[in-house]
Amino acid sequence: MRLPVILNQQAPASGQSLAEDLVGELIGRPGLDLTLVDRFSLIRPDSSDQLTLDAITVPSAVLDWQSEDDIHAALQAVGFNGVRCAHELDAQAPAYTPGAGARRLFLFDLRKVGSAKQVLAELSRLRESLSVKTISLGGLSAGQRSTPEKPKAKQEVPKQVVPDAKPLSQPAPSSIAQPNKQGGDDLDDLIDQLDDMDV
Helix, strand or coil: CCEEEEEECCCCHHHHHHHHHHHHHHCCCCCEEEEEECCHHHCCCCCHHHHHHHHCCCCEEEEECCCHHHHHHHHHHCCCCCEECCECCECCCCCCCCCCCCCEEEEEEHHHCCCHHHHHHHHHHHHHHHHCCCCCCCCCCCCCCCCCCCCCCCCCCCCCCCCCCCCCCCCCCCCCCCCCHHHHHHHHHHHHHHHHHCC
16 A cells, blocks of 8 residues: 655745655655645646646645644645544544545644654554555355355266176186096005005
8 A cells, every 4th residue: 555645845934844854755765655736725726736636546644834624624625535534643633434435634734743754654654554454244245155066966877788797606617627537546546555555
């Protein structure tokens, strides 16, 4: 999140040093976009300052040498609309209500500020707070909710039928040769001879 910082470049004599310090600190500062404009009361509708302000549509910090109420009124007069929001250097502003819909404006009366570093620290804090995003889960409609896919039915593979297949329980024809009857007779003769030798 980048925070536009709009600074009135027409600083009073007493604020020249602060204005120079602010410009020096803010130019090229990561996350902070410095824009210098003329006094708001002098901005004409067809001026480059007006075009610059029209192009800024996000929450912004506005730095000027007048009260926050006067800054807010001057911004409304040039069409830079928004809601004044509280910060550490403007505790009198109302707290912002999330969901209000209007752009947040952080107004700085530089007459109350002691140093550029004080302003810079608050601008950095504001930028970090704007970078925190909140997600609302209540906005999902029934049509947007994702429904889990139903598991696909398991496809059965058809059993293959082998023609003339024999059951596994039935023994296959044996290829083992039957014992030779002649070999069986020789064995009987040998047994008889052993019996005869037993005297």
